Amino acid sequence: MNFDFKIYKRDNTKEDWYDPLCSNEFTEYTYLKCLDCDYEEEIELDILLECCDSKKFSYPSMVCPHCNKGNFIPKDIYYKIKDNNLKN
Numbered sequence: 001m002n003f004d005f006k007i008y009k010r011d012n013t014k015e016d017w018y019d020p021l022c023s024n025e026f027t028e029y030t031y032l033k034c035l036d037c038d039y040e041e042e043i044e045l046d047i048l049l050e051c052c053d054s055k056k057f058s059y060p061s062m063v064c065p066h067c068n069k070g071n072f073i074p075k076d077i078y079y080k081i082k083d084n085n086l087k088n
């Protein structure tokens with residue numbers, strides 16, 4: 001899977017709850033931003049990818065928890081779409 005947005009890694013080994021036997025060393029996450037209301041939130045990549053069908057869409061999108069519209073998308077793609085809108 002090759003999405004065009006930035007993935008961040010959180011080092012779990014420094015967390016209090018980290019257990020080498022059953023925890024991942026890193027959590028991958030990214031930031032989502034809503035095209036409609038500009039609401040922004042950090043989300044784990046696993047959760048994001050579970051909620052989207054990558055074969056249908058070139059980028060994942062979720063329902064925005066703030067305005068309930070389905071335009072809650074990775075921040076990098078948000079800015080690309082906004083930039084395109086400005087140029088057109």
Ligand SMILES: [Zn+2]
Nearest residue numbers: 034037064067
């Ligand atoms: Zn929204």
